[in-house]
Amino acid sequence: MSDLRELYQELIIDHSKRPRNFRALEAADCKSEGYNPLCGDKVTVFLELEHDRVKNVSFQGSGCAISTASASVMTESVKGKTVAEAEALFDVFHNLVTGKPPATDKTPELGKLAVFSGVSEFPARVKCATLAWHTLHAALQGKRETVSTE
Amino acid sequence: MNSATEMLAATSQPMRHRAFDVWSIREDFPILKRQVHGKPLVYLDNAATSQKPQVVIDTLQRYYAEENANIHRGAYYLSEKATQAYEDARVKVQHFLHAPSEREIIFTRNVSEAINLVVHSYGRKFLKAGDEIIISAMEHHSNIVPWQILCEEKGTLLRVVPINDAGEFLLDEFEKLLNPRTKLVAVTHVSNALGTILPVRQVIDMAHHRHIPVLIDGAQAVPHFQVDVQELDCEFYGFSGHKLYGPTGIGILYGKAELLEAMPPYQGGGDMIRSVTFEKTIYAPIPSKFEAGTPHIEGGIGLGAAIDYLDGIGMEMINAYEQELLAYAMKAVGAIPGVRIFGTAREKAGVISFSLEGVHPHDIATILDQEGIAIRTGHHCAQPVMERFGVPAMARASLAFYNTREEIDALVAGISKVKEVFG
Numbered sequence: 001m002s003d004l005r006e007l008y009q010e011l012i013i014d015h016s017k018r019p020r021n022f023r024a025l026e027a028a029d030c031k032s033e034g035y036n037p038l039c040g041d042k043v044t045v046f047l048e049l050e051h052d053r054v055k056n057v058s059f060q061g062s063g064c065a066i067s068t069a070s071a072s073v074m075t076e077s078v079k080g081k082t083v084a085e086a087e088a089l090f091d092v093f094h095n096l097v098t099g100k101p102p103a104t105d106k107t108p109e110l111g112k113l114a115v116f117s118g119v120s121e122f123p124a125r126v127k128c129a130t131l132a133w134h135t136l137h138a139a140l141q142g143k144r145e146t147v148s149t150e
Numbered sequence: 151m152n153s154a155t156e157m158l159a160a161t162s163q164p165m166r167h168r169a170f171d172v173w174s175i176r177e178d179f180p181i182l183k184r185q186v187h188g189k190p191l192v193y194l195d196n197a198a199t200s201q202k203p204q205v206v207i208d209t210l211q212r213y214y215a216e217e218n219a220n221i222h223r224g225a226y227y228l229s230e231k232a233t234q235a236y237e238d239a240r241v242k243v244q245h246f247l248h249a250p251s252e253r254e255i256i257f258t259r260n261v262s263e264a265i266n267l268v269v270h271s272y273g274r275k276f277l278k279a280g281d282e283i284i285i286s287a288m289e290h291h292s293n294i295v296p297w298q299i300l301c302e303e304k305g306t307l308l309r310v311v312p313i314n315d316a317g318e319f320l321l322d323e324f325e326k327l328l329n330p331r332t333k334l335v336a337v338t339h340v341s342n343a344l345g346t347i348l349p350v351r352q353v354i355d356m357a358h359h360r361h362i363p364v365l366i367d368g369a370q371a372v373p374h375f376q377v378d379v380q381e382l383d384c385e386f387y388g389f390s391g392h393k394l395y396g397p398t399g400i401g402i403l404y405g406k407a408e409l410l411e412a413m414p415p416y417q418g419g420g421d422m423i424r425s426v427t428f429e430k431t432i433y434a435p436i437p438s439k440f441e442a443g444t445p446h447i448e449g450g451i452g453l454g455a456a457i458d459y460l461d462g463i464g465m466e467m468i469n470a471y472e473q474e475l476l477a478y479a480m481k482a483v484g485a486i487p488g489v490r491i492f493g494t495a496r497e498k499a500g501v502i503s504f505s506l507e508g509v510h511p512h513d514i515a516t517i518l519d520q521e522g523i524a525i526r527t528g529h530h531c532a533q534p535v536m537e538r539f540g541v542p543a544m545a546r547a548s549l550a551f552y553n554t555r556e557e558i559d560a561l562v563a564g565i566s567k568v569k570e571v572f573g
Binding site: 003004005007008013017037038039040041042062063064065066068122124125128 | 187508509510511512513516517520527528529536542543571572573
């Protein structure tokens, strides 16, 4: 049970039940779709950029608790960040959930994202935690095709 | 299928086999003794693959330790031994399916390859643009995609028989789809996602009335009950060895001899020829014609050992026990508040697919795994079934005859734990 509580922390359960920024964005400059065929999770990330900065970000879709909470916390974390900062945050987050040590040089603060550290003990769930981030990355790159975790 | 009560009555009749004792049967499967995350393994993913009895494991070991040689070629002791063991396994499969001749038993990699063989050999030769192939709405992708490949290549058309909310095949809808352009019917015997047993006997009768050949995907059927291809009278019947307590990488296609003889080879290579010159090659007779190259020898022999093992217990006993366990599981899981069961056909085998309100199946599986319980989640390679029920995924517990009521109780307790985590 202790491992499970590590994975399903209260903040994750909360965000999975009441996802933040869970809506379509009318003013979106770009959007991208992500799909995890293993569990059928689908996510669409909407991005509104102002110059080089994420002015607004939202998501829609259906997925497990981990993928929904991850998408929700992600939108909170990258709002207001520059494109480069958002990409750097994805790198740090990816290291966190795959159990890799954080890079020693100046890395961005994880903040709330730290609650996903338990994912590293559950390799089968890494794709759930990173689906929204891969989709965000694609949106930032201006790609419009569906991103697959496979 | 008989009703559960009839089958239970059947078990009380004198049998040639020992009485069914699940606890002594569990002793035959070494993996069932292991723990996962500190808890006894509760293996409920049998529709994906089954565990192997010690006798199958020993057979593979003995083959490599004592009998290994290539088959059908060496004029020496070991090759003759290996050839004999492989061909004996073919005869065991023949008897298991009650096929008229061992010539009608083709070794493949799995049921997917069995279906692909029919698509590429029979389909390419005998089907043409505008011809229609009927499948059901609850096929595994392996009985959808090969036909779609043919449709793209030849311009044949796929027609799909719908199912009702219980997950039952609609015979009257099937009847409506039958027409002069229908040239093949290919349906599953048991749905891997819903457990529904299809009325294949009637399907075959109705198709034959119009002289349409029928292929049955038996992957989820043969592990659960006796199948008699002569009684069914289907043209083709396929299954996978690894779901039948045998090794992975070995499967079976049964086909009626007159059809197999009229069909061109599926793959070319060694072992499938009678003579080769650069001008002309004469193919070997069936079944060799369809078995190019050195086959999965130990796989075939291991499958034969699995069939012997099942014969020793008796498929009637297995079916009766599993039906009783399924009824217990359906009731126990169905009684949990918030659980929705998918697939409530009157006639079903070993599968309980479900969802839990407010919890995604993937989260259910992770939490159950921590309890040592292995279930499958996702689309079960049957995305059209997910679409039919309007869900992205399902959780699925699937049974084998080594599962117990205690394991079902563990599943129920595990689902309570899921609810606890999600408050």
